[in-house]
Amino acid sequence: MTVMDETRAPVLAAPRPPQQRMSLRQFLRTVRDSSIATFPAEAYEKDIVARKLLWRRTFIVNEPQAIKHILLDNSANYVRADIARRLLEPGLGRGLLTSEGERWRRHRRIMAPSFDHRSILGYAPIMTEIASGLADQWDRLPEAAEVDVAAAMMHATLHIISRAMFSSDSDDIVDTVEYGVAGYQNSVRPGLLDLLGAPDWLARLASPKRGRGFLSDFDKAIDRLLAARGHAGDAQPKDLLARLIAARDEETGGGMTAQEVRDQVVTIFMAGHETTALALTWTWYLLSQHPAAEARLHAELDAVLAGRPARHEDLARLPYARMVIEESMRLYPPAHTISRQAIGDDAVLGHRIPAGSAVLIAPWLLHRKPAIWENPERFDPQRFSPERSAARHRFAYIPFGAGPRICIGMAFAMTEAVLILATIAQRYRLRLKAGHPVEPQGLITLRPRYGMRMQLERRH
Numbered sequence: 001m002t003v004m005d006e007t008r009a010p011v012l013a014a015p016r017p018p019q020q021r022m023s024l025r026q027f028l029r030t031v032r033d034s035s036i037a038t039f040p041a042e043a044y045e046k047d048i049v050a051r052k053l054l055w056r057r058t059f060i061v062n063e064p065q066a067i068k069h070i071l072l073d074n075s076a077n078y079v080r081a082d083i084a085r086r087l088l089e090p091g092l093g094r095g096l097l098t099s100e101g102e103r104w105r106r107h108r109r110i111m112a113p114s115f116d117h118r119s120i121l122g123y124a125p126i127m128t129e130i131a132s133g134l135a136d137q138w139d140r141l142p143e144a145a146e147v148d149v150a151a152a153m154m155h156a157t158l159h160i161i162s163r164a165m166f167s168s169d170s171d172d173i174v175d176t177v178e179y180g181v182a183g184y185q186n187s188v189r190p191g192l193l194d195l196l197g198a199p200d201w202l203a204r205l206a207s208p209k210r211g212r213g214f215l216s217d218f219d220k221a222i223d224r225l226l227a228a229r230g231h232a233g234d235a236q237p238k239d240l241l242a243r244l245i246a247a248r249d250e251e252t253g254g255g256m257t258a259q260e261v262r263d264q265v266v267t268i269f270m271a272g273h274e275t276t277a278l279a280l281t282w283t284w285y286l287l288s289q290h291p292a293a294e295a296r297l298h299a300e301l302d303a304v305l306a307g308r309p310a311r312h313e314d315l316a317r318l319p320y321a322r323m324v325i326e327e328s329m330r331l332y333p334p335a336h337t338i339s340r341q342a343i344g345d346d347a348v349l350g351h352r353i354p355a356g357s358a359v360l361i362a363p364w365l366l367h368r369k370p371a372i373w374e375n376p377e378r379f380d381p382q383r384f385s386p387e388r389s390a391a392r393h394r395f396a397y398i399p400f401g402a403g404p405r406i407c408i409g410m411a412f413a414m415t416e417a418v419l420i421l422a423t424i425a426q427r428y429r430l431r432l433k434a435g436h437p438v439e440p441q442g443l444i445t446l447r448p449r450y451g452m453r454m455q456l457e458r459r460h
């Protein structure tokens with residue numbers, strides 16, 4: 001049992017960096033299993049680490065000013081790496097995550113209003129309702145029942161994005177997506193050809209079935225829903241799908257084709273539920289290891305909500321709940337690595353970055369860099385007090401990325417995470433099951449390898 005108080009912090013789950021340089025075989029095996037386990041100890045401390053895989057150069061950049069240069073100031077020179085596109089495109093088609101240039105700019109402009117403050121206000125009641133529904137479900141379980149919180153959070157956020165997207169038409173889609181996303185992520189691990197940046201046709205030849213199949217039921221369900229919308233006329237509900245169909249580019253007046261809408265819908269589903277579920281899962285884990293922070297959260301919730309579910313209007317009065325989520329995404333950023341590819345030569349921190357190089361920016365490393373964070377391994381939500389956040393470099397903390405390709409769902413995700421945390425933590429304390437192994441695994445997202453088995457303890 002770990003001792004849990006403010007002076008003796010528990011040891012949190014994280015892979016041990018490799019002690020020696022890995023052979024190519026070891027590296028490939030490890031990167032396919034969990035890419036964060038390939039980061040050497042020096043990558044946590046240094047501003048930039050160059051590595052070479054056969055002839056391909058990769059730079060791990062871990063310094064806020066240099067990250068600003070890549071993601072913002074010179075972002076035109078850094079496209080989303082083709083490895084990311086290769087892993088995602090077979091399933092997602094050409095949505096926001098997988099497109100570049102003018103196509104991306106046009107889609108981003110068209111979609112931005114669907115994620116603005118007013119739209120989020122419209123989705124918040126769904127978030128509260130689903131979170132309360134989950135707690136009601138738990139009420140029907142025996143005392144100290146054990147649940148896989150990772151699966152429960154995934155289910156909840158999937159319900160939320162489904163309802164936000166499709167209103168009431170969505171219920172049958174949830175199981176289909178759950179199966180599809182897990183299978184997809186397990187099946188699309190990077191191979192040597194991807195890591196070397198080999199041409200697409202060669203990579204396709206080597207793994208022709210990549211990712212196929214897992215999402216086909218989901219695709220069919222989406223097509224059915226889209227077709228039904230086509231006939232609904234004025235009876236359209238005001239959901240995210242309706243907004244995407246009706247959205248127009250303010251510069252050109254054009255909208256999106258049916259295929260484009262389909263690709264955005266799949267992208268939003270994939271990008272928009274698992275990440276938030278993981279942020280919450282890691283938060284429950286961290287709270288279970290830090291009773292003082294948990295007690296402080298409970299005190300805030302009891303004072304502000306006094307037993308009722310959290311609503312959007314409460315958010316401003318729940319600063320500690322937000323700080324807990326922020327600190328949790330520092331230690332366990334759901335999008336653990338952001339990858340880019342240089343299209344022209346550049347120079348970063350005195351290194352020449354030749355065109356074609358891969359550039360990795362890993363929130364996993366940046367958020368644990370000792371030069372930025374005191375006692376980086378320690379969970380301390382106070383780091384995110386307004387004063388301390390303001391004192392930090394803006395690019396020192398980037399769970400949602402930064403620059404023009406910053407997560408479009410950031411406000412959606414933060415609202416959702418805080419509302420779910422607040423609503424459930426009011427009613428339940430979650431205890432990590434004794435002996436349950438906790439291990440972060442860096443696939444496309446940062447998952448708990450063995451799920452998160454926890455016992456439910458009713459608070460009142």
Ligand code: HEM
Pocket residue numbers: 080096097098108161267268271272273275276279333334335338339398399400401402404405406407408409410412413
């Ligand atoms: C805690 C939850 C979330 C995290 C940690 C997260 C993280 C990220 C990150 C790091 C990126 C940028 C990747 C890059 O620069 O290469 C991104 C992009 C994106 N995210 Fe999120 N995200 C979250 C929730 C959401 C939600 C709720 C939605 C939609 C409802 C969403 C939709 C997207 C989309 C569409 C993009 C691509 C944006 C573009 O390229 O223009 N995300 N996300």
